[in-house]
Amino acid sequence: MVSLKDLSSYDIGGSERISRLCAVPVKEVTGNAYISEYYPEINVNREMFNTSSSRMASYKSVLIPVNEHIIKRITRTFFESGFQEALFEARSAQSAAQSPIICSLAEYAHRIIDFLNKCKFMILPHLKDQDTRCITKYTQTRDWTKSCIRWIVWHPNCFKIAVAGSDDIIRIYKDEPAIVPVLKHPNQRSITCMAWRPYSSSELTVGCEDGICHWTIENSKPASQILFLKHPKHYPVIAVEWNPDGTLLASSSIGSADVLIWNVDMIENSPLRRVGPSCSLLKWSPDGSSLFSSTISNVFRVWSTDCWTPERWTINFGQIQSAAWSPCGKFLLFVTSEESFLYRLQFVEEQLFATSNLPKQALPIADLTKVTVGYRELGGLPQSIAWDPHGRYLAVIFKDTSCIAIFMTSLTKFNLNISPSCFLTGIGSEYPSFICFQSINRRNSDSVLTIGWSSGRIQYFPFVNI
Structure with missing residues (x-):
């Protein structure tokens, strides 16, 4: 049964509008519909032999501790883990016992760096979010730091799916039984996003901590x-889009x-500069005429790609959490980080002689407020x-509930x-980390939702019995 809620005084763009918003669905769908046998069975947690953290833990557990000189230990820590870890090692209790002078100097250096960082963040507060620990706040993956699935992407032109795990290894699956290719490289750390290059079956672009890894996967080699x-200050890369x-x-x-x-072919780049x-x-x-870009604040832009001029928008609270274009390119749906609503x-132009001077506004079209259906919670802040x-x-x-809300849409x-x-549920206590739809290709003409x-576990849900 469909229920509607009357909401008023919700706006983006400065004007109030009374709307009737559809609420989250209340019908549960369990199990899985028929899936063709050529869909690969994937369980990333089972296929990951070791993550980077577990490897580090195993190394520390098998190495026999030795009494190193403090300078040698700090130097080794610097080359293994970087300046911050070396400074932490110099301030440790073991270092204080071996050399109080070095420990005191390290403590003073730590305080100076901390003071300078506070001054920098006071002037430029958005720079706080450069660390990879803040990626989970802006990525499309729920609990990015803890999730064993970092990203899933279907090739737009053929049956091929790439899955990135928390071990920084990308696995490529196809519809034909074969050895699963894996992509691994020292520069490919903390994977945040991926995108297949259209009309090329072998090129995959990966955004990560230090820049962009562009792979060319040759089956014959x-x-x-x-x-x-890599570009100065352009890291960690949080989004790549062809x-x-x-x-x-x-x-x-x-x-x-x-x-x-x-x-990419010329290894050249042009920045779209904005302060x-x-x-x-x-x-x-979908038609390539516009590029949507959102910031870590309440500002987002829609660029016209013919002359690269932006149309600037703002929202009332938070930042854009996720967005999706309609197949026709006439509508853009998005959700924000602070509100449980879906906006359009x-x-x-709806009117034949409408002028561009008329104010545009983003309208709320779906109420995603958290509700309880039986013994399940559904809705809340969207992920x-x-x-x-x-x-x-x-x-x-959603960020805090384990069900997937499904809406039917009709475009004119x-x-x-x-x-x-309806809404979809997993097995036991599992929750969705990442979702995407399979592209339309020669092997697939249905709407198939892929759930990590x-x-x-990766599940395929075709909408044939809904």
Whole structure:
């Protein structure tokens, strides 16, 4: 049964509007519909032999402790783990017992660095979010730090899926039984996002802590080729997006306010410069005419790619958490980090003689407030959204609840209709870490939702019996 809630005085753009919003769905769907046998069975947690943290723990457990000189121990820590860990080692109790002078100097250095950081963050508060520990706040993956599944992406033109795990290894699965290729490189640390290059079956772009890893996967060669793209202050990379024809790559970083437009073949980039907070999310429109970019503040922009001019927008609270274009490119749906609502932007005029001077506004179209259905909790603050390539289904996962809300959508030339459909649940206590829809290709013409559960299990849900 569909229920509606009357809400008033909700706006983005400065004007009040009374709306009737559809609520979260209350019908549960359990189990799984029929899936063709060529869909690979994937459990990332089972396939990961060791994560980086477990390897480090195992190394420490098997090495026999020795009495190193303090200078040698600090130097070794610096080359193994960096300056911060070396400074921490110099301030440790063991160092204080061996050399109080070195420990005191390290303590003074720590206080000076801490004071300078506080001054820097007071002037430029958005720079606090450059550390990889803050990635989980802006990424589309729930509990990114703890999740064994970091990202899932389907190839837009063929049956091929790439899965990134917390061990910083990418595994490639196809519809034909074969050895699963794995992509691993020292520069590929803390994977945050991935994107296949359209119209190329072998090129995969990966955003990570230090920059961008661009892989060329050749089946006929024993090893894949990697091109590492790096730009000053443009790290960690939080979003990579190819335009629909695969000629340009857009990337953003929580360490820089600029969006970079790459010509990967020429290894060149052009920045879309803007003064302000860093950029956290990118989405090309399906026709390539617009590029959506949001920041870690309440500002987001929609760029016109013919002349790269932006249309600037603001929201009332928080920042854009997730966004999705409609297949026709006329509508953009998004959710924010502080509100339990789904918003819509429209990029086509409803009136024939409407002028561009009329104020545009983003309208709330779905109420995602947390509700209790039986013994399950559904809704709350959204984590990410995914819209299927046909424009018929929209999936939403949440930060604090374990169910996936499914909405039915209907697109016309000037309107978007949305209604609750059902909600999906996992097995036991698992919750969804990442969701995406499979692209349309020769092996698939249905709407298939791919779910990466917290247990490491990947599930395929075709919408054929809904």
